[in-house]
Amino acid sequence: MDFEWDMFTAALTSSAFVHGAMLSVGLAVCAMVLASIVGFGVALLRIASNRVATAVGGAYVWFFRAIPTLLVLLLIWNAGPQLLPALRDDWFTPFLAALIGFSVVEAAYMAEILRSALLSVDDGQHLAARALGLAPHKVLFKVVLPQAIKVAIPPSGNELIAMLKYTSLASVISLRELLTTAQSQVSVTFRYAEYYSAALVYYLVIVSALMAVQQVVERRYRWISAGRVGQVSGLKVGTAVPV
């Protein structure tokens, strides 16, 4: 078999791959954070009682789910500076353009995840919080949102992992993330298997790390007293435990 292990290990440990991987992870994580914040706002609009608010939220979700992410990136990176001279300066980097593009698109998907999570919180929780005299924003942030987050974690983990892989789209705006790094090495050496395999290993390691983080976060949202952690299986969370 014609597989040059030296080349493979050299690629694995090369600074170009490490740099590309860090760009991919950094872009995916930052975009996810921004998308969660914007998406939360859009979700609140969509469940508001005000008709204008629901329409605005609905329009956002419709628009950014309808157009391809690739098109959004091209618009921001190429059409943006054409329309806005301020974007022609050096500060407008491919990373920044990609961050904006991925964030606004992902916000539409996060809005739907957060909307369903907010709606899944039992009505009695709102009622009890209001009855105690909590102001509306405290009902949301102290009672409803923490419980919604628990529901939103697994689908958000999906989104983050998908986003990590979507960062390769940013190659079209000359961002040298992980897959672009591998591709550019291939185009110099014509060694496909070694460089693609190195990229594959990076993706496996990164996704494994993200899944481990998700597991830690989910454990924090189990709401079981310290003495009982480990006694109660994950499947039983939310059901009554005999005392």
Add this chain to the structure above:
Amino acid sequence: MSTPVLQAVDLHRRYGDTEVLKGVDFSVARGEVKALLGPSGSGKSTILRLMALLEHPDGGEILLNGKQVGVSTSSNGSTRRLPERHLAVQRRDIGMVFQRFNLFAHLDVLRNVTLALTEVAGMSKKDAVSSAEAMLERVGMSDRLQHYPSELSGGQQQRVAIARALVTNPSVMLFDEPTSALDPELVGEVLEVMEGLADAGMTMVVVTHETRFARRVADEVMLFDGGVMVEQAPPNQFFDDPRHDRTRQFLSHLRGVGN
């Protein structure tokens, strides 16, 4: 007679085409315990939600310690529903206990009780914890401070819910069928806590199916049916010699199912 703690005047409420309350007058004086009985759909739970300012009546007034609540009155005498953030302030003086407990699932027992103290009353964390611990002691839950609601029985959850409502020192406590969701053997521990409250002079309005509790603890018992108050009388008269056929019929139904 002194000003009632809580008073409802000619309350109306409709959901769509259904008129749930057709003009209800009601009042509870300081230290008084009123029990509300009635078949399901009679509007008794709706009255409680209106008085807790969780819903807005379609007509009528609610007065808390003599002052109209839930609305703002403009100079020409017309009234409008207060915005939610102002209603929140008025709700502080009313404690509410729900049929399904509604403890905050993401907070342990102690933090369920301290939440209103720190977030509504503006108390320091340390003071809130000591007030909450004292209140949980009173309902017999001080050995479960770090437990989460999902780790408690229904009776324990309801006792914590009572402590949560009580800890901010409201003028009146409203109970919406507090034992209806409990296994029969857990009803007693909750009623015991409520009876203790009544003995301590708390003003209480209790929607319930527990006729023995109503007879023993209530100062007055009321029957609601079809959106109106059918009968209001002291317990002995209500249970032994009701004036209205509807009351007699309702009570015989209850006895028929083992009460």
